[in-house]
Amino acid sequence: MQKKTVAEILKEATARLAAGKIENPRLDAEILLAHVLKWRRLNLYVNDEKILPLENILRFNELINLRLKNFPVAYLTKTKDFMGLSFAVNENVLIPRPETEILTEYVGENLRGSGGGIFADLGAGSGAICISILKFVKTARAAAVDISAEALEVAKFNAEKFCVADRINFYCGDLFAPLEGKFNAIASNPPYIPTGELENLQAEVKREPKSALDGGEDGLNFYRRIISDAPKFLVSGGLLAVEVGINQSAAVKNLLEAANFIDVEILKDLSGIDRVIAGRI
Numbered sequence: 001m002q003k004k005t006v007a008e009i010l011k012e013a014t015a016r017l018a019a020g021k022i023e024n025p026r027l028d029a030e031i032l033l034a035h036v037l038k039w040r041r042l043n044l045y046v047n048d049e050k051i052l053p054l055e056n057i058l059r060f061n062e063l064i065n066l067r068l069k070n071f072p073v074a075y076l077t078k079t080k081d082f083m084g085l086s087f088a089v090n091e092n093v094l095i096p097r098p099e100t101e102i103l104t105e106y107v108g109e110n111l112r113g114s115g116g117g118i119f120a121d122l123g124a125g126s127g128a129i130c131i132s133i134l135k136f137v138k139t140a141r142a143a144a145v146d147i148s149a150e151a152l153e154v155a156k157f158n159a160e161k162f163c164v165a166d167r168i169n170f171y172c173g174d175l176f177a178p179l180e181g182k183f184n185a186i187a188s189n190p191p192y193i194p195t196g197e198l199e200n201l202q203a204e205v206k207r208e209p210k211s212a213l214d215g216g217e218d219g220l221n222f223y224r225r226i227i228s229d230a231p232k233f234l235v236s237g238g239l240l241a242v243e244v245g246i247n248q249s250a251a252v253k254n255l256l257e258a259a260n261f262i263d264v265e266i267l268k269d270l271s272g273i274d275r276v277i278a279g280r281i
């Protein structure tokens with residue numbers, strides 16, 4: 001194989017990804033090459049004339065081939081940044097999304113404001129929400145619930161990685177079923193895609209676990225269940241905050257108000273889309 005520089009390798013890979021209709025071909029190529037080389041992306045520019053060892057080029061080409069089959073970049077690098085922390089991820093967990101930082105910050109700030117306490121994260125997945133909150137609110141403790149034992153393994157790994165494992169209990173089960181006692185707050189980013197829309201999702205989203213996406217016929221199944229059971233698990237004045245999908249905020253706000261939650265608030269994401277609904281009991 002002909003010797004190639006970093007710049008040449010990136011140019012070729014970018015062209016292949018672009019031909020394969022991958023949305024951000026240059027960015028993805030850079031992230032994957034930096035991952036293979038264990039470099040920061042900036043170093044690709046500083047060292048763009050460097051000739052790379054064959055084994056690095058072969059590994060990079062393998063990853064580019066997987067990216068062309070719509071494997072998400074985060075599943076290839078096995079990491080995703082969330083709240084400034086580099087979370088471990090794999091195919092058993094939803095890749096944490098930037099908009100979920102709104103729910104995380106909101107619940108974290110509320111807990112911090114009331115001196116900490118214990119909160120539940122329903123559908124914890126990689127642990128992105130609960131672990132970030134614990135990292136930034138040192139006086140908080142968490143119960144992380146997920147129906148997927150494989151997802152909880154990833155969350156446990158992340159809890160160790162970010163040194164919060166001593167303040168978190170993990171429960172494998174169905175929403176509130178494994179929980180006992182009362183919580184100061186409940187946070188959840190549940191599956192919320194209507195079942196009929198799953199087949200229209202982007203090819204790379206389809207690589208994420210269906211159980212992390214499928215919200216039932218109208219996408220609202222988990223909100224109905226969480227909102228109807230939450231009052232039994234919240235202290236008086238306790239907070240329930242959930243992330244919602246596009247066009248779901250009005251229905252979820254109605255559910256909260258019908259269940260006697262007060263001070264119901266809607267928070268928007270950076271695109272102006274209603275993203276979090278919260279209320280107190």
Ligand SMILES: C[S@@+](CC[C@H](N)C(=O)[O-])C[C@H]1O[C@@H](n2cnc3c(N)ncnc32)[C@H](O)[C@@H]1O
Binds near residue numbers: 129145148175211
């Ligand atoms: C949208 S993902 C959210 C993951 C993570 N909290 C985040 O925000 O990145 C939803 C999670 O709920 C879990 N889940 C699905 N059904 C559940 C159930 N009945 N009880 C508990 N967790 C469930 C899925 O396994 C998945 O990890």
